[in-house]
Amino acid sequence: MRFLHTADWHIGKKLHGYDLLTEQRDAYRQIKAIALAEKVDAVVIAGDLYDRALPGEDAVAVLDQMLVDLNRQEHLPILAISGNHDSAVRLGYGREWFASTHFYLKTTVAEGLHPVTVGDTQFFLLPYFEPFAVRQLFADDDIRTVTQAMVRLVAAMKATFDPAKKHVLVAHFFAAGSQHSDSETLVQVGGLNAVPTDLLRDFDYVALGHLHRKEALQSEPTMKYSGSPLKFSTSEAADTKGVWIVDTATTPVTVTFKPLTPLHDLVVLQDSFDHLMDSQQQYPVTKEDFVTIELTDTAPISNVMQRLKTRFPRIIELKRVNQLTVTPKVMTTQETQRDPLTLMGDFFEQVTQHELTAQQRTWAKAALQAAEKGEN
Amino acid sequence: MRFLHTADWHIGKKLHGYDLLTEQRDAYRQIKAIALAEKVDAVVIAGDLYDRALPGEDAVAVLDQMLVDLNRQEHLPILAISGNHDSAVRLGYGREWFASTHFYLKTTVAEGLHPVTVGDTQFFLLPYFEPFAVRQLFADDDIRTVTQAMVRLVAAMKATFDPAKKHVLVAHFFAAGSQHSDSETLVQVGGLNAVPTDLLRDFDYVALGHLHRKEALQSEPTMKYSGSPLKFSTSEAADTKGVWIVDTATTPVTVTFKPLTPLHDLVVLQDSFDHLMDSQQQYPVTKEDFVTIELTDTAPISNVMQRLKTRFPRIIELKRVNQLTVTPKVMTTQETQRDPLTLMGDFFEQVTQHELTAQQRTWAKAALQAAEKGEN
Numbered sequence: 001m002r003f004l005h006t007a008d009w010h011i012g013k014k015l016h017g018y019d020l021l022t023e024q025r026d027a028y029r030q031i032k033a034i035a036l037a038e039k040v041d042a043v044v045i046a047g048d049l050y051d052r053a054l055p056g057e058d059a060v061a062v063l064d065q066m067l068v069d070l071n072r073q074e075h076l077p078i079l080a081i082s083g084n085h086d087s088a089v090r091l092g093y094g095r096e097w098f099a100s101t102h103f104y105l106k107t108t109v110a111e112g113l114h115p116v117t118v119g120d121t122q123f124f125l126l127p128y129f130e131p132f133a134v135r136q137l138f139a140d141d142d143i144r145t146v147t148q149a150m151v152r153l154v155a156a157m158k159a160t161f162d163p164a165k166k167h168v169l170v171a172h173f174f175a176a177g178s179q180h181s182d183s184e185t186l187v188q189v190g191g192l193n194a195v196p197t198d199l200l201r202d203f204d205y206v207a208l209g210h211l212h213r214k215e216a217l218q219s220e221p222t223m224k225y226s227g228s229p230l231k232f233s234t235s236e237a238a239d240t241k242g243v244w245i246v247d248t249a250t251t252p253v254t255v256t257f258k259p260l261t262p263l264h265d266l267v268v269l270q271d272s273f274d275h276l277m278d279s280q281q282q283y284p285v286t287k288e289d290f291v292t293i294e295l296t297d298t299a300p301i302s303n304v305m306q307r308l309k310t311r312f313p314r315i316i317e318l319k320r321v322n323q324l325t326v327t328p329k330v331m332t333t334q335e336t337q338r339d340p341l342t343l344m345g346d347f348f349e350q351v352t353q354h355e356l357t358a359q360q361r362t363w364a365k366a367a368l369q370a371a372e373k374g375e376n
Numbered sequence: 377m378r379f380l381h382t383a384d385w386h387i388g389k390k391l392h393g394y395d396l397l398t399e400q401r402d403a404y405r406q407i408k409a410i411a412l413a414e415k416v417d418a419v420v421i422a423g424d425l426y427d428r429a430l431p432g433e434d435a436v437a438v439l440d441q442m443l444v445d446l447n448r449q450e451h452l453p454i455l456a457i458s459g460n461h462d463s464a465v466r467l468g469y470g471r472e473w474f475a476s477t478h479f480y481l482k483t484t485v486a487e488g489l490h491p492v493t494v495g496d497t498q499f500f501l502l503p504y505f506e507p508f509a510v511r512q513l514f515a516d517d518d519i520r521t522v523t524q525a526m527v528r529l530v531a532a533m534k535a536t537f538d539p540a541k542k543h544v545l546v547a548h549f550f551a552a553g554s555q556h557s558d559s560e561t562l563v564q565v566g567g568l569n570a571v572p573t574d575l576l577r578d579f580d581y582v583a584l585g586h587l588h589r590k591e592a593l594q595s596e597p598t599m600k601y602s603g604s605p606l607k608f609s610t611s612e613a614a615d616t617k618g619v620w621i622v623d624t625a626t627t628p629v630t631v632t633f634k635p636l637t638p639l640h641d642l643v644v645l646q647d648s649f650d651h652l653m654d655s656q657q658q659y660p661v662t663k664e665d666f667v668t669i670e671l672t673d674t675a676p677i678s679n680v681m682q683r684l685k686t687r688f689p690r691i692i693e694l695k696r697v698n699q700l701t702v703t704p705k706v707m708t709t710q711e712t713q714r715d716p717l718t719l720m721g722d723f724f725e726q727v728t729q730h731e732l733t734a735q736q737r738t739w740a741k742a743a744l745q746a747a748e749k750g751e752n
Contacts, residue, residue, distance in 0.1 A: 053428070057465040064465075068472045089433040089440075094470025098446045099472060 001119035003079075003242040004258075005036045007046035007172070008228040011066075014051075014057025015266075016316035018232060023074045027264040028066045031243055034258045035076060038245050039317055042102075043076050046226065047083025047172030048129055049091060065355055067103065077102035077118055081127040083172040083209055088127060093371055109133050113156050121166040121248050124157045128172040128210075146173060146193045148200050161202075165360030166248040169200060172209040177219055177363065180330035181212045181239075183216075183232035193273030197223055213239055214257065222252050231266040233315055234292040269312075270294035270321060273301050276309060285312065292317040298352075326336055340368050377495035379455075380411045380634075381620040383422035383548070383585030384604040386461065387442075388435025390427075391642075391666055392692035394643050395607060397438055402639040403605035404442045407619055410634045411452055415619050418451050418478075418494050422585030422602065423504055423548030424457025425467060442521050443479065453478035453494055453719035457503040457587055459548040464503060485509050489532050497542040497624050500533045500579075504548040504586075522549060522569045530575055537578075542624040547574060549587040551593050551601075559608030561590050573599055580620050581629045589615055590633065609643040610668040610693055634668050645688075646697060653687060661688065668693040674728070 009028075013020055035043055049063055071078050080103075082088045088107035095105040102124060112126035133139060134149035143149050150173075161167055168252045176194040197220050198208050206223040213236060214227035224244055231239060242259040261318070267285045275281050285291055291312040295304070297320070303373055309315055344364050345356050356364060385404075389470055395526075411419055425439055448452050464483035471481040480492045480501060488502035492511070510525035511517060519525050525551075525734045552570040573596050576582050582599040588602035589612060600620055606616060618635040643661045649671055651657050661667055667688040671680070685691055712719070720740050721732050727731055732740060 052456050057463060060469050061465050064469050064472075072472055087433060089437050093440050094473060096440075096448055097476060097479070098477045103473070136435035217613060 001041045001121050001166075001249075002038065002245065002247045003042040003044050003118075003121075003168075004031070004038065005044045005046065005207040005224065005246055006031055006229060007044075007226045008048045008282045009045065009085070009231065010048055010051040010228060010230075011063045012051045012055045013232065015232065018290065018314055021058060023263050025062065025066075027241075028069075030260045031229060033072065034245070035070075035245060036187070038076065038258070039207055040245065041077065043078050044123070044168075044170055044207045045078065045080040046170050046207050047081045048085040048209055049080065049083070050086050051086035051170065051358060052085060053090065055090070071098070071103045073103055075101075078104065079118070079123050079125055080105045080117060081112070081125050081170055081172055081209075082107040084128045086128075094159060097131055105195065109137055109153070113153070115157070115160055115161070115167075117165065119248075121168055121204075122160075122162055124167070124169045126169065126171045128151065134194060147195055147199070150195050150199050154202070158202060166204040166253070167202065167204045168207060168246075168248070169203040170207045170209075174210060175184045175200075175206075175220075175223065175225075177216050177217060181216070181233060182235040183212050184210065184226070185223070201359055202253075204251070205249060205255070207244075207246070212236060214244075215239075216247060219323055222255065224255060226368060229260055230262065231290075234266070234268060237266050237268045249285075264288040264314075266290040266292070266316070268292045268294060270296060272296045273304065273308075276308060279311075283312075287313055290314050291315045292319070294319045294321045296322055298322045344368070377417045377497050377542075377623065377624075378414065379418045379420050379494075379497075379544075380407070380414065380416045381420045381583040381600065381602045381622055382605060383602045384409055384459070384588055385421065385439075385656065386424055386427040386604060386606075386608065387439045388427045388431045389608065391608065392444040394690055395623070395694065397434060397698050399606055399639050400440065401442075403617075404445075404635045407605060407611040408446060408450065410619060410621070411446075412450065412745055414634070416621065417444060417453065419692045420499070420544075420546055421454065421456040422546050422583050423457045424461040425456065425459070426462050429463035429466065430463060447474070447477055447479040448578060451477075454480065455492060455499050455501055455502050455546060456473045456481045457488070457546055457548055457585075462504075474597050485513055485529070489536070491533070491536055492544075493538075493541065493676075495624075497544055497580075498536075498538055499549070500543070500545045502529065502545065502547045519739045523571055523575070526571050530578070534578060542580040543578065543631070544581045544583060544622075544624070546585075550586060551576075551584060551596075551599065551739055553595055558611040559604070560586065560714045563577070564748075577697065580624060580627070581631070583622070583752075588612060590618065590620075591615075598631065600631060605636055606638065607666075610642070610644060613642050613644045613668065626729055640664040640666060640690075642666040642668070642692070644668045646671060646672060648672045649680065649684075652684060655687075659688075663689055666690050668691045668695070670695045670697045674698045685693045715729065717741055720744070 011024055029352045061368060070076050093108035098105050098184060106112055106125035107127050111130045112124055113120035113122050131143055131146055131149045135143040138152055143152060161356050174194045176196040200223060204222065208223065208225045209308060212228040212232055214225055216225045217223055226244055227241055229241055231237060231241060240259050242257050245256045245258055247254040263311060267289050269283055269291055291314060292316055305318055341364060348356050387400055446452050459466050461621040467638055468481060468483035474481055482488055482501035483503050485505045488500055490502050491498035507522055507525045510528060514528055519528060550570045552572045576599060580598065584599065584601045586602040587601045588608055590601055592598055592601045593684060602620055603617055605617055607613060607617060616635050618633055621632045621634055623630040643665050645659055645667055667690060669684060669691055681694055717740060726731050
């Protein structure tokens with residue numbers, strides 16, 4: 001069989017305050033178009049369909065429309081799990097009916113142990129879980145970490161493997177060796193909760209969700225994060241977002257990347273304020289693109305955000321790349337007893353790599369005198 | 377055909393802070409048992425399935441279980457609408473799938489115009505609506521009130537009447553001539569938004585939700601509020617809750633009431649504090665019943681709620697029935713110049729209908745003297 005692997009839709013997410021529903025609808029349309037063009041037999045969504053456990057009404061309506069369209073209008077089977085951003089209960093409301101049209105949505109670990117067979121493949125749909133849920137399921141108090149839980153879960157899954165079929169795991173966790181971007185919610189601290197990829201070798205393909213870059217896990221050709229359909233942070237600005245098309249007819253399975261074209265891109269512009277405000281300067285952005293600005297200026301600029309927004313209305317971040325990053329050296333007692341003007345001059349030189357100019361020295365002297373007067 | 381008419385489940389409602397999910401599950405079990413014993417062809421739920429637009433996860437899980445059980449396990453068709461307490465969007469998530477097993481859930485006015493036919497009957501499932509939705513639907517700015525909206529809606533419904541069928545309207549509004557209890561949320565002020573029952577005469581039966589007492593609309597034998605399955609306020613303490621069984625085979629339709637037995641009742645106890653606290657006194661309540669206490673005492677009682685709860689753990693209201701309700705008469709200028717003790721005695725007599733006793737007079741005198749000293 002042939003399926004499309006996507007994840008981390010995060011419907012309802014705001015990008016630094018900007019609503020993304022328009023962009024998310026557009027990404028959905030592209031995903032559907034790819035699914036149809038590639039004649040896939042199913043669409044896999046590996047968790048985080050919503051951005052929040054308690055999505056807004058508009059997000060509920062939009063996700064419902066997408067799922068209805070994909071499954072009931074286009075008659076594409078859907079294989080989906082809840083992620084750490086979803087409320088398993090809220091997302092799962094009504095799921096007993098969904099299966100009637102081959103929309104398989106699993107929101108509890110126990111459900112993940114019973115494979116869904118589509119064509120030549122058994123799909124194990126394992127939602128995001130906390131170790132306690134698996135501890136409870138197996139009534140085993142020794143299960144404390146995600147890895148310990150996965151050892152038990154994978155063993156249980158393998159017990160139901162039909163050797164005549166291919167085996168695909170759909171899951172939502174942090175796989176050992178994978179790399180974070182800035183837009184994922186860290187649900188694990190340190191490496192304790194990372195699942196070693198060795199554990200997952202018996203699956204023909206592992207369709208992962210949770211990390212937002214498709215490059216997050218590079219070492220494993222048949223274990224993939226699809227990444228999010230949209231860029232959700234500046235750290236993803238250079239990424240190409242998309243979906244995987246997985247064909248299980250070959251051994252190993254064939255995995256092909258299909259890119260999505262952002263309706264409104266996320267672009268980083270690094271330049272000086274004057275250049276950025278100069279209408280003669282051309283930048284590769286539209287009024288609706290999301291822009292992170294890295295200002296090269298060192299001088300203070302008043303109303304900087306307000307003024308930049310007149311040219312770039314959807315600024316999501318504003319940084320100073322020439323911000324002072326030098327840590328002043330620790331001084332000896334003798335050094336601290338120098339006169340204030342010398343101290344100020346030394347400090348200025350340390351952090352800017354420049355001596356005070358004559359004009360700056362005059363200002364500094366006047367400021368210090370005013371400060372001393374204020375003290376007396 | 378034969379159907380069961382219920383409404384106003386308000387899953388997730390708290391009764392003065394007490395969770396009702398246990399009681400709501402029990403009421404559901406009874407409703408299902410009646411539906412099965414009466415061999416109905418469908419269950420009608422006339423709105424307010426949830427208590428809140430944003431129900432808690434536990435409420436979502438409980439309602440989902442009930443609907444799955446009724447429709448998917450017991451294979452009973454369900455005909456339901458959203459009420460003013462439901463979020464049409466949240467309740468309606470997934471409803472495109474529900475119809476595959478004859479669970480018809482309508483959450484927009486437009487959907488209400490297309491009848492669902494079950495057996496010999498056309499059901500018009502009209503969710504709770506605001507006039508603006510109907511104004512928009514018909515693109516007619518003159519539609520300002522619920523009644524104006526209903527004139528248009530009923531006309532549109534009648535245009536689709538199949539004369540060979542019976543016609544049932546399922547709706548959630550305030551019908552003219554009906555009476556409120558204390559547990560409904562007032563969504564209308566005055567009579568402007570009450571729908572005249574005359575408008576609804578062409579339906580063989582009108583299955584209403586919104587008001588919580590089945591007696592709310594007495595004048596119309598074929599237009600009924602089912603009332604809520606549980607008592608939600610002290611004003612409903614004496615009510616018998618239940619469901620209607622409607623048989624459309626006869627003309628007019630046959631309507632029979634089937635009572636529900638409260639798992640934990642709501643009981644009003646009117647007595648003195650000493651009696652209520654006396655373990656020799658027997659009251660017709662269990663530890664889990666919800667109790668409204670009407671204290672007959674006039675004297676102050678310290679820690680009254682805390683002490684009463686040792687005998688009646690689930691007190692939902694505490695009232696004083698002998699509270700002073702007399703409005704002191706307006707005095708003449710001459711009367712206000714009497715000495716303070718006389719004034720106090722007159723006031724006491726007015727509000728208690730008793731003269732001060734010798735002991736009370738002594739206390740009053742001492743108190744007045746202390747007050748006078750305080751002034752100087």
